[in-house]
Amino acid sequence: MRRVRYYEHGGPDVLAVEQADIPEPGAGQVLIRTEAIGINWVDVQMRRETSPDSIYFRALPAALTGDVVGTVEAVGPDADPALAGTRVAALLEDACADYAVAGADWLVPVPAGLDAAAASMLPMVGPVALGTLRAGRVAPGETVLVTSGAGTIGHLAVQLARRRGAGTVIATAGPAKLAFLKELGADAAVDHTQPDWAGQVRAAAPGGVDVALEGVGGDMLPQAIELLAPHGRAVAFGGSSGGLGDVPVLSLVMLKSVTGFSLLAARAAEPDQVRSDIAEVTGLFEAGRLRAAAQTRLPLAEAVQAHRLLEDRAVLGRILLVP
Numbered sequence: 001m002r003r004v005r006y007y008e009h010g011g012p013d014v015l016a017v018e019q020a021d022i023p024e025p026g027a028g029q030v031l032i033r034t035e036a037i038g039i040n041w042v043d044v045q046m047r048r049e050t051s052p053d054s055i056y057f058r059a060l061p062a063a064l065t066g067d068v069v070g071t072v073e074a075v076g077p078d079a080d081p082a083l084a085g086t087r088v089a090a091l092l093e094d095a096c097a098d099y100a101v102a103g104a105d106w107l108v109p110v111p112a113g114l115d116a117a118a119a120s121m122l123p124m125v126g127p128v129a130l131g132t133l134r135a136g137r138v139a140p141g142e143t144v145l146v147t148s149g150a151g152t153i154g155h156l157a158v159q160l161a162r163r164r165g166a167g168t169v170i171a172t173a174g175p176a177k178l179a180f181l182k183e184l185g186a187d188a189a190v191d192h193t194q195p196d197w198a199g200q201v202r203a204a205a206p207g208g209v210d211v212a213l214e215g216v217g218g219d220m221l222p223q224a225i226e227l228l229a230p231h232g233r234a235v236a237f238g239g240s241s242g243g244l245g246d247v248p249v250l251s252l253v254m255l256k257s258v259t260g261f262s263l264l265a266a267r268a269a270e271p272d273q274v275r276s277d278i279a280e281v282t283g284l285f286e287a288g289r290l291r292a293a294a295q296t297r298l299p300l301a302e303a304v305q306a307h308r309l310l311e312d313r314a315v316l317g318r319i320l321l322v323p
Helices: 042-048 125-135 154-163 175-184 197-204 220-226 263-269 271-286 300-312
Strands: 002-006 015-019 029-038 066-075 087-092 099-103 143-146 168-173 188-191 209-214 228-236 257-260 296-299 319-322
Touching: 002 300, 015 300, 029 087, 042 300, 066 099, 087 099, 125 154, 125 209, 125 228, 125 263, 125 271, 143 154, 154 168, 154 175, 154 209, 168 175, 168 197, 175 188, 188 197, 209 220, 220 228, 263 271, 296 300, 300 319
Parallel strands: 143 168, 143 209, 168 188, 209 228, 228 257, 296 319
Antiparallel strands: 002 015, 029 066, 029 099, 029 319, 066 087
């Protein structure tokens, strides 16, 4: 089978597609024949990072994470034999390959008829988008800001914020993606590459933002906190800018709060809630009430090009690699 690895840190060209034996599932695991892999921005940061002190550092050789959609080909000991032949999705640390091994405990069944783009959102993207809204305690009629609203997680958060009763949804993106934000249902689409982007948000929400879902990090997080109304809540869940950003404590005394969200932490602390969120998102996709944007599909052999597109921020939603 083919798999993607890198043996040095650096640009997209360090990614190599190589031959390897098909792995055997261990206890409590299944072997998935891959149909599609939704790739993640965090791997760009891990591929680049050379400092062992960074949270993004990965020892070499390293694999790429992703959300695998495929069919269970074989079942290991202590896994349910009935899983064989079923179509599933799973968030994996070693995802970009023709075959992948996954633990059976967090497999997500994929409903018949659901396309690979939507299926790739079920294990991680959907529950993160929903989990951040839950962490922000969005109430009906409130104003929600979603930074990087055209991204993999952001484009679902924009839609889910509306579905959860937000009165006004403001989303940020680069200039080429603003029309897409409007298509998703954002009331205001803000170009976050402009120096006055925060002023544009203030014009759309003169009283301040009630909830900010912030996945960019860096300088964006403190600016999002400044945009909060009294008793506003910011939820930090990523750092696509390359850093998580600092929380300005002085801003918090103005009756503002910041919390964080991590799917892995949530799976450990509140597994029943995460499973409920996955079921909710699955139902919305199945009913056609949630849109999955994955306009870019590339062969697995073009993993280098996929990472170039990620770095250029040239796509809407998610990139799928297809074996």
